[in-house]
Amino acid sequence: MRALAIVLALLLAAAALSLVTAQHRSRGLFVDLERAQQQARTLEAEGDRLRIERGRLSQPAHVEAAARQLGLKPVDGKSVVFLPAQGAGAGATASKTEAGR
Numbered sequence: 001m002r003a004l005a006i007v008l009a010l011l012l013a014a015a016a017l018s019l020v021t022a023q024h025r026s027r028g029l030f031v032d033l034e035r036a037q038q039q040a041r042t043l044e045a046e047g048d049r050l051r052i053e054r055g056r057l058s059q060p061a062h063v064e065a066a067a068r069q070l071g072l073k074p075v076d077g078k079s080v081v082f083l084p085a086q087g088a089g090a091g092a093t094a095s096k097t098e099a100g101r
Helices: 002-057 060-069 085-100
Strands: none
Touching: 002 060
């Protein structure tokens, strides 16, 4: 009878230790989950901020201002040279001929 009581006491102690270990793991996983959710919220806010910034930076006025800061100037119509359409076709024909060799 005494041996049975000792075995039951050991089983009870093992069950209690298992319960404490499971609760500790559960709390650790909860903390990890909270950190991951906070990081997800932070990354989502950063993504929203970057989307807004991308939209602002892609505005023509901003691109023009950045180009002026780099020393670029708008092109006037007098300095633009248009090549004839035949030149593009001749180059393509020459490329095909060289590729066939």
